[in-house]
Amino acid sequence: MALKEPFPDLGEILVSIGEGGKRIANIDAAEGAAGNISVCIGWPIEVRRRFPVAEEIPLPQPAPHLAGRVVLVTGSGRRLRDIEADPAANLGAVVVGPDGETGTLCTSPGRLFERLTSEWNSHLAVHDDTVERTGTNFHAVVHAQPPHLTYLSHLPAYRDEDRLSRRLLRWEPETIINLPAGIGVLPFMLPGSATLMEANVESLRRHRIVLWSKHGVMARSDISVTRAVDRIEYAETAARFEYMDLVNEERGEGLTVDEMRAVVEAFNVRTTII
Ligand SMILES: [Zn+2]
Numbered sequence: 001m002a003l004k005e006p007f008p009d010l011g012e013i014l015v016s017i018g019e020g021g022k023r024i025a026n027i028d029a030a031e032g033a034a035g036n037i038s039v040c041i042g043w044p045i046e047v048r049r050r051f052p053v054a055e056e057i058p059l060p061q062p063a064p065h066l067a068g069r070v071v072l073v074t075g076s077g078r079r080l081r082d083i084e085a086d087p088a089a090n091l092g093a094v095v096v097g098p099d100g101e102t103g104t105l106c107t108s109p110g111r112l113f114e115r116l117t118s119e120w121n122s123h124l125a126v127h128d129d130t131v132e133r134t135g136t137n138f139h140a141v142v143h144a145q146p147p148h149l150t151y152l153s154h155l156p157a158y159r160d161e162d163r164l165s166r167r168l169l170r171w172e173p174e175t176i177i178n179l180p181a182g183i184g185v186l187p188f189m190l191p192g193s194a195t196l197m198e199a200n201v202e203s204l205r206r207h208r209i210v211l212w213s214k215h216g217v218m219a220r221s222d223i224s225v226t227r228a229v230d231r232i233e234y235a236e237t238a239a240r241f242e243y244m245d246l247v248n249e250e251r252g253e254g255l256t257v258d259e260m261r262a263v264v265e266a267f268n269v270r271t272t273i274i
Contacts, residue, residue, distance in 0.1 A: 001222040003138045007043050010050060013225075017072065017091065018084030020142060020225040025081035027236055029144035034216070035080045036117035038073035039225060040127040042137030045070055047093040051106035057094070060121035061197070063128040064100035071096065071103075073123060075113025080144075092116055100128075118192045119143050119218075122200050126220060129201045136222040144232050145216035148239035153185070153213035161185040164211070165273050170254035171241035173263045178234045180271040184210035191215060209235050 008016070017037050024030045024037075047070055048054070071094045074083065078090040088108035094116075095104045105116070117123070123141045130139050152158040158167070165182030169175045184203035189196035189212065200218055203210040209219040209231045217235065221227035245252040255263070260274050 001134070002042075002136050003223070007045075007137075010045055010047060013039055013041070013072065014050070014087035014091070015084075016225045017074075018087050020140075020229045021074075021080030021083040023226075023229050024142065024144045024232065025079075027146060027233060029146035029216070029232065029236060030080040031145065033077045033079050035142070035144045036074045036119050036123070037080065037083075037143075037225065038071055038117075038120075038123040038127070038141050040066065040131065040139040040141075041070045041072070042131070047095070047106050050088045051093045051108055053107045053109060053111065054104050055107075056102060057105045058102055059094075059096070059100070059124060061125060061194075062101050063096055063124050065128050065132040066096040066124070067098050067100045069096050069127075069131070070094065071124065071127060073120060074117050075111070076115045076117050078113055086110065086112075117143075121192065121194070122197045122218065125197050125201045126204050126218070129205065130220065130222070133205070134222065138224075139220065139222050140225040140228045141218060141220045142225065142228040142232060143216060143218045146232060146236035146239065148243045149183075149211055149236050150214065150216055152239050152242060153211055153215075159185055159187060159213055167242055168235065168238035169273055170260065171238050171252075173255065173260075175234055175238050176260060176263060176271055176273060177267050177269055179207075179209065179231060180269050180273070181207045182271075182273045183207060183235055186210060186212050188212075188214040211235075 083090045089110040089112045093106040184207035219228045219231040
């Protein structure tokens with residue numbers, strides 16, 4: 001997928017990041033300064049009016065397929081719920097250099113952070129990998145820490161990827177429609193580490209959302225920030241049903257395999273889950 005003209009302007013994209021941050025906070029998935037958002041833009045876009053302060057920065061790892069693109073990304077320690085009130089102060093705009101190894105970080109004079117998010121390497125790697133594979137001109141990545149999903153990842157049985165998806169996609173018919181490739185699962189890995197970055201890229205090739213065990217999730221969309229946030233909401237709602245069922249001695253039926261197959265057929269869903 002790629003967005004078609006007329007493209008959203010910078011102001012509209014900043015608003016969408018602010019709204020996404022607020023929705024993530026509203027589902028209790030961004031306590032304190034947890035969570036981060038980035039958007040990679042592949043058409044010419046003027047950022048210096050909103051972000052006039054420029055400095056050269058090394059990228060945490062090469063992103064050759066993003067050369068010339070702009071990545072808007074949240075600052076470290078900023079709160080997702082606060083972005084909406086002043087997006088420019090909470091975000092940086094990185095113009096990736098032609099070598100894909102350095103960039104120009106453009107910020108607002110009112111900048112409220114020292115460094116970019118500690119998960120900047122994972123955001124950048126997922127953007128670079130997706131642009132290489134699909135050539136998309138727009139890509140949004142959201143990291144959040146939804147409590148029910150994260151709690152389930154503390155139960156060893158739920159760290160089995162196939163089992164997690166089968167258990168979670170059975171509570172509402174639209175879950176499999178919105179998450180047809182299910183939910184990826186990674187074991188616990190150190191936040192911000194190269195190990196997490198690499199495993200995360202690999203899992204997000206196969207899924208639109210991946211659970212980082214004992215930590216949170218990362219979701220992506222080549223349409224909008226809202227779609228990436230939607231995926232987190234669908235998965236977290238499913239995890240809440242699963243949690244409710246566990247504490248209710250697993251009395252819930254859930255959709256049967258036949259019922260799920262009927263949904264898949266009626267809505268023409270291409271899925272690998274059932
Ligand atoms: Zn986190």
